[in-house]
Amino acid sequence: MTYNLRVPYTGSSLQLIVSIDIGTTFTAASYCMLQPGVVPKFEELQRWHMQATSDAKVPSVIYYDRIGKPCAFAAETQDDEMRHRAEIEDWCEASWWKLHLRPDHLPMISNLDLPPLPPRKTVEDVFVDYLGYVKQEIKKFIEDSYGDGHAIWKTLYPHMAVILTTPNGWEGRQQTRMREAAVRAELVDASGKQRIKFVTEAEAAVLYAADSGSINNWLVEGERIILCDCGGGTLDITGYRIEGLNPLRLAESAPSQCYLAGAVFVNRAAEVYMRDVLAGSHWDVPEILTAAVRHFEANAKKKFDDASLSSLVFLGGYKNDESLGISRGRLRIPGAAIASFFEPSIRSIKDGLEEVVFGNGGNQAKRVILVGGLASSPWVHSQLVLWGKQRGIAVSRPDGPTIKAVANGALAWYIDQTVSTRYSRWHYGINIRTPYQPHSLAHRAYVPWYGLNGIKYIGDGWGSIVYKNNRIRAGRAFMQPFSVEMAESRSNWTHSVDIYVYRGAPPPPDLLTDPSRGFDIRPGFDVICTISGNLKKCYLASEVKVSPLTGENYRNVAFDICILLGEPEITARLHWLENGRDVYGPAIVTYD
Structure with missing residues (x-):
């Protein structure tokens, strides 16, 4: 008996869902056609170009020629004739390239280096080439597997949803680079970026194991x-x-x-x-x-x-x-x-x-x-x-096909939404201003400044939003109060706030920077993303005040930064009060 007994799809139109698991050594892909009134069924790509025998996985390898043109992908690179040609024509093999995307905070086994990327190629370039190949293989598989496959692909591809898998340690910066590569590879168009979703490989694997009955x-x-x-x-x-x-x-x-x-x-x-x-x-x-x-x-x-x-x-x-x-x-x-x-x-x-x-x-x-x-x-x-x-x-x-089960598990994640709660892996917070305390030795190392409200501050204070090991239910928002003084002469209403993570030994220090190190960011802190939003409506809802320092009119714009961490991707929004009523505004999350 299996426990994910799915119900028929309740949507009103046919939809194509594709999952792609690009591993360090092997790649697999699956898809599901959601049909109204029909129980979803997952299909694996079991045929790849030049495979000696049918298999759901192929090597995550590309051969490039001397000018950087991709000449062979995946199973093609295992063909004896292709390998001979690669040796004769001095092609460059790109393997293990996925690990060049790794976050800096994830150390590798010491004394073991990665194979270099091909000349004049970034890891994003290799992702683009490989995702483009996988897209063509999915297209051909669907076109060849159905009597009206060409029409099905032509109809469903423009609105296709794509799920990409990542290791547990990959974060928003890696997801963004993969999303941009998927757009360049034409898995989706530029306006369809949000149709690309991410799930961790471990989560997809456990869902497949449960789905399979093993x-x-x-x-x-x-x-x-x-x-x-x-x-x-x-x-x-x-x-x-x-x-x-x-x-x-x-x-x-x-x-x-x-x-x-x-x-x-x-x-x-x-x-x-x-x-x-x-x-x-x-x-x-x-x-x-x-x-x-x-x-x-x-x-x-x-x-x-x-x-x-x-x-x-x-x-x-x-x-x-x-x-x-x-x-x-x-x-x-x-x-x-x-x-x-x-x-x-x-x-x-x-x-x-x-x-x-x-x-x-x-x-x-x-x-x-x-x-x-x-x-x-x-x-x-x-x-x-x-x-x-x-x-x-x-x-x-478990025996059987669970060795490369992540692609099917990713479809289960998208359709079933089985995991309701996740844990925060790090401390999350922002850089806040702190009222200057002249008797504090730590504060005296900073140069204080006055706000329009006449209060003396120092910057670089740590404002916690989420603590490490916090249990987070899907959809739960975490808020950090924030305020900024805006003069009436201001014309740019966009305000940006960096979101930091702290990966060091707990608890996080009260101050982000270290005066003894030239005010560099203290070890353990890292900017994980930037949240930007338009504060004009929040500004107009704020009280007009007169600065005791300059005599000019200003408003203290108070709002909450809300981040949602219960899913594989960070999302954010802004919150403020307007005539006693909760108001939410959109926020954009960006990565360097």
Whole structure:
């Protein structure tokens, strides 16, 4: 029995919903045609150009020629003829490029670098090229799968909704760059930006697991589960409390975690090891090393399950070198060395699980669901099962297609709205002015100034809007009172306020800047977005006053900054009182 028994679509017209999960190593896409009176059905793209066998996932790889033109995408890059042409014509391979979009506050495993982007290409450029390819594949799949597919696509594409998945740690700045790339790739037009939505990969994965029936015996009202998505680039961990069944309702039980420690870093560690071993030898050739890493990924990495046993990696040819552990062109890697390739990722998974399970005090969950490519490793699975046994926690790795289930889960997120509550991962606030306190040593380090109201202030005060670990229901707005004095001579009514996050050790300092560091922003603070709104109506509703300093007329414009954090994207609005009545005005959220 599955718990998401969907009801027929109640809309009045046909709508196409597309979800795209671009992972660090693999990509998948799904779609749903919402038809009035029909229960929604999810379809995966199972055919991609030049696939040897039908599969829902394809590599997130592009080949570029010397002038930066994309020449091959996804499954095309695995074709032997295409690879040969890439070598002959000196094409550049773009892989793991998604991680170049990562937020600065997410550190990678030390001593492991990302492959560089192609020359003259930004990460946004690569996103545009790849999203454009995925769009054409979706178009062709729909056109080929239905008798009137061409007409269906032509009719539904102009109003198509698009869901893009992101790791837990991606924020508004990354979402904005992805949205702009989707517009440039013509997934939607410029006027349709708001038809692009975002959901975290972990949330989409848990919804798919629940939708598929693979965790039905764990879906008990009041119980807690943890979803651990061990992907190619990131490890995303989120805890949920089951608040209801039929329909399924989930609430986050702890702030989500994100680590840049996915499966690609195991490959990179293996590459560094083999490069060091083979240095100066007959096999110290870039092409041989590249092929050896591919062989390791396809064989030893997938089968490794015992640190006492060594594994063979094919280098080519039949030469021997006993001093290097090479026999008939095969490098023997000790099991302890292979275990060390996995160790940083496994340690990050355990750290994240510990934070979600015990971070709020007490055991928050007794069941962990593992999904993602790295979770399919027998070694990773066995180490996490052992970790769970030591703590009385069951660790499950559902069988079947859950390895790349995020695209279907994203559709479930869009249609079912299953998750009702989320946790704030950081402190959120704004820069406020503070009445100057001459006896305060901290205040005396600042240069005070007078407002039009005659009061002496200093700036750079911390005004909290949302505390870290705050439980947030969908649609809930958090407000911070704000005021600005506007002279009657003012003609520009747009006012902008930066929203800060604090990621450091709690509690946040009272002042944003540090006088001892030249008034730089204190470590831990970061501007996450800027909220702008038109205050003319609020200004006109405010009382006219006379400045005791200048004698000019001014108004103290008081309003609330409202931010909504209960969804994967931040939204905002302004609030003020007009003749005792609540009034709301639109606000624009922008990112650098």
